[in-house]
Amino acid sequence: MKITIIGTGYVGLVTGTCLAEVGNEVMCLDVDTRKIELLNRGGIPIYEPGLEDLVKRNVAAGRLHFTTDVAKSVAFGQVQFIAVGTPPDEDGSADLQYVVAAARNIGRYMDDYKVIVDKSTVPVGTADKVRAAVREQLARRGVDIPFSVASNPEFLKEGAAVEDFMRPDRIVIGTDDARALEIMRTIYAPFQRNHERLIAMDIRSAELTKYAANAMLATRISFMNELALLAEKLGADIEHVRQGIGSDPRIGYHFLYPGVGYGGSCFPKDVQALQRTAAEHGVTLRVINAVEQANEHQKQVLLNKIKGRFGDDLSGRRFALWGLAFKPNTDDMREAPSRVIMEGLWRAGATVRAYDPVAMHEARRIYGDEPRLAYADSPMEALDGADALVIVTEWKVFRSPDFDAMRARLQQPVIFDGRNLYEPKVVREAGFEYFPIGRH
Ligand SMILES: NC(=O)c1ccc[n+]([C@@H]2O[C@H](COP(=O)([O-])OP(=O)(O)OC[C@H]3O[C@@H](n4cnc5c(N)ncnc54)[C@H](O)[C@@H]3O)[C@@H](O)[C@H]2O)c1
Numbered sequence: 126m127k128i129t130i131i132g133t134g135y136v137g138l139v140t141g142t143c144l145a146e147v148g149n150e151v152m153c154l155d156v157d158t159r160k161i162e163l164l165n166r167g168g169i170p171i172y173e174p175g176l177e178d179l180v181k182r183n184v185a186a187g188r189l190h191f192t193t194d195v196a197k198s199v200a201f202g203q204v205q206f207i208a209v210g211t212p213p214d215e216d217g218s219a220d221l222q223y224v225v226a227a228a229r230n231i232g233r234y235m236d237d238y239k240v241i242v243d244k245s246t247v248p249v250g251t252a253d254k255v256r257a258a259v260r261e262q263l264a265r266r267g268v269d270i271p272f273s274v275a276s277n278p279e280f281l282k283e284g285a286a287v288e289d290f291m292r293p294d295r296i297v298i299g300t301d302d303a304r305a306l307e308i309m310r311t312i313y314a315p316f317q318r319n320h321e322r323l324i325a326m327d328i329r330s331a332e333l334t335k336y337a338a339n340a341m342l343a344t345r346i347s348f349m350n351e352l353a354l355l356a357e358k359l360g361a362d363i364e365h366v367r368q369g370i371g372s373d374p375r376i377g378y379h380f381l382y383p384g385v386g387y388g389g390s391c392f393p394k395d396v397q398a399l400q401r402t403a404a405e406h407g408v409t410l411r412v413i414n415a416v417e418q419a420n421e422h423q424k425q426v427l428l429n430k431i432k433g434r435f436g437d438d439l440s441g442r443r444f445a446l447w448g449l450a451f452k453p454n455t456d457d458m459r460e461a462p463s464r465v466i467m468e469g470l471w472r473a474g475a476t477v478r479a480y481d482p483v484a485m486h487e488a489r490r491i492y493g494d495e496p497r498l499a500y501a502d503s504p505m506e507a508l509d510g511a512d513a514l515v516i517v518t519e520w521k522v523f524r525s526p527d528f529d530a531m532r533a534r535l536q537q538p539v540i541f542d543g544r545n546l547y548e549p550k551v552v553r554e555a556g557f558e559y560f561p562i563g564r565h
Contacts, residue, residue, distance in 0.1 A: 126150070126312060129202030131227045132209035133160060133191065135171055135286065135390070135457065136244060136279050140208060142176065143290040145183035147315040152190045154198035164191040172456040172483040175287040199234035204308060207255070208244045208279070217397035218405075219248050228255040231272075232262025239272045240305045244279050246335050246395055248402045252276055252299070252328045273305035276328045278335035283389070284454030291316065296323045299331020336402075339395040340413055345380040346387045347419035353383035353563025354426070363563030364545060383562045385466065385517060385543035386423035388451040390459040393420070424462055427515065427543045428469040430560045434539065435512065440474030445511035445535070447504055448518020448544075449481035449488045456484040458491060462543070463517045470515075471497045480507040482520055505534060513539035519546060528555035 126149045130141040133155040145151040155161050160170045167184075169177045183189035192198055199205065209223035224245055231241055241259065243252055252274045263270060276299035281289040293316055298309045306325055313323055326334075349367065356363040363383055371378035387393065396417050403410045435442060451461035458464065467477050479488065480501040492498050501507035504523060508514060508531055516523060524546055532538045538557045540547075545561045552559040 126204065126308075127202045128152070128312070129154060129198045129205045131198070131205060131207050131230075132223070132245070133157075133164065133170075134208065134210060135173070135283055136281065137206070137208035138164075138171065138180070139173065139176060139281060139286040139290055140206060140244060140279065142179050142183055142189060143287065144312065145186075145189040146179055146291075148188070149312070150188050150190075150201075151183075152192060152198050152201040154192055154195065156193065158193050161191045161193050172454075173286050174284065174454055179287060195230045196234045199231055199239075200236070203238065204240045204242060204312065205231055206242045206244045206277070211245045211247055211394075211398075213394045213397055216401060217394075218401035219246070219251075219394070219398040221247065221251060221254060224251060225254060225258050228258035229262050232259035233266070235259075235263075235270055235272065236268075237270065239270075240308050241272055241274050242309070243274070243276045243332075246278060246339075246391065246398075247276075247332060248336075248398055249329045249332045251332060273300065273302040274328070275300035275302070275305045275309060276331035277309065278331060280335070280338065283457055284452060293317075293322055297331050297334050298323060298325050299328040299334075300325070301327060336395055336399040339392055340399050340416070342380050343387055343392045343396050343420070344412060344416045346382075346384070346392075347416040347423070349381050349383045350386065350423040350426075350562075351419050356563040357565065360565055362565060383545065384423075384519075385427050385462040385562075386420045388424075388460040388462045390451075390457060393417075393460045396420075424465045425469070426562065427462075427517075427541055428466055430541055431470070431513070431515065432473065434541075434558070434560065438474055439470060442475040442512045443510065443536075444470055444475055444477050445501075445507040445514045446477050446479040447481075447507065447514065447516045447523050448520055449479055450484035450518050450520075453518055453520045456487045458484055458487045461517075464491075466515065466517060466543075467498065475512075478507045478509075478511060480504050481518065482522060505530060508534040510534075510536050512536050513541060516540065516542045516544055516546060519544040528552065528557065532556050 128144055128149050128151045130137045130153045133153040141151045141153040207227045209227050211219040214220040256274045278297055296313045300306050353363040367381045370376050371381050449463045476497045478499045478501050485500050540557050541560045549559050549564050
């Protein structure tokens with residue numbers, strides 16, 4: 126099948142590449158000429174495990190193309206996936222300008238039947254807006270060309286995106302159109318050979334499913350973060366509690382790790398967008414409102430521990446920071462807790478020396494020549510002369526460090542661990558002051 130992907134970001138590039146990998150011909154469009162030039166030179170704009178090889182292989186096989194030419198990309202695919210960004214608007218609602226622009230472009234140039242698929246995370250009712258935008262362009266041109274609109278929310282996780290796309294838990298397709306559903310079934314057939322994973326539903330339910338999934342996951346995190354704060358006060362260990370409840374199959378172990386608050390390009394914006402949608406319809410989502418409030422508070426917890434130990438004025442102090450990405454295995458720093466923590470440390474007068482296995486280039490892009498931020502070539506180098514280590518992202522390389530070597534390099538043997546990477550007893554026996562989350 127010939128497929129066009131509109132928006133070649135984390136979702137679009139992974140989707141396009143994986144669809145090419147199973148034999149489709151795919152053209153990825155983006156308005157960002159630098160990104161497309163880089164891809165056409167054999168480069169890759171994001172860090173995602175396994176993606177680079179897959180892109181190279183499919184480009185070499187002639188199945189994967191990158192372009193900035195809208196007319197060409199619209200003509201290319203019978204199926205047009207919209208995978209552009211839906212960032213938060215000023216009021217927290219999803220900004221649909223890129224989705225609507227993509228839909229207009231399709232209407233402007235299409236000259237045969239198209240299935241237009243919303244893969245971006247979009248509020249309930251967006252498919253209607255996409256349909257209207259296409260119709261408006263067709264009417265302007267004075268033509269009547271048939272098309273279908275479907276919703277196919279994406280559930281991939283950054284850091285495991287290729288794996289998630291190739292072996293999805295489920296494929297949600299929302300459409301009221303039998304022809305579109307048939308085409309979507311054909312596209313996804315190679316990804317569900319083992320058992321049926323495709324769940325077909327109406328468009329509005331599909332759109333809401335994506336927000337419901339992210340809101341539920343965010344709820345679990347905020348729930349555990351609040352219990353961790355309570356555990357600290359009570360002298361209980363949240364790690365034991367986590368295991369004690371996770372073993373209940375009705376609860377399960379996933380997403381029960383307390384930490385520095387959730388971040389990333391999805392949870393914060395999707396939780397806010399769901400709140401806005403509910404408010405617009407006169408519904409109060411009390412649980413979700415609390416999830417967001419708890420998260421805002423949680424982002425300050427590590428900073429408060431640091432100030433509790435060193436005082437509010439951190440002038441002249443330097444902190445080693447392990448982890449910039451919002452989670453391991455990605456270079457994405459959108460809404461990353463590391464940003465809140467670093468900026469808080471700077472405001473209090475401190476400087477930071479950071480190490481991250483892949484996100485340092487992204488930090489440089491965001492912070493430019495910020496004099497209060499230096500970068501280290503290794504986790505150990507970041508520690509040299511620092512007043513304390515602050516752990517923000519749970520990269521594997523931070524998991525079993527040489528504590529003796531660490532103590533020798535730090536000015537003071539103090540660790541603030543926002544990810545509970547270590548056994549408190551082991552770290553303290555190694556001579557450190559240790560500040561985890563929800564443990565004693
Ligand atoms: N990143 C994730 O883990 C993830 C997971 C599931 C769903 N989503 C959703 O998928 C969507 C895309 O997210 P992302 O992380 O890939 O975003 P991204 O910012 O990485 O990529 C979006 C791309 O779209 C391009 N673009 C914008 N307008 C365009 C247009 N009119 N024509 C062509 N290209 C255009 C941008 O230049 C950018 O490269 C969002 O709605 C997001 O919520 C993201």
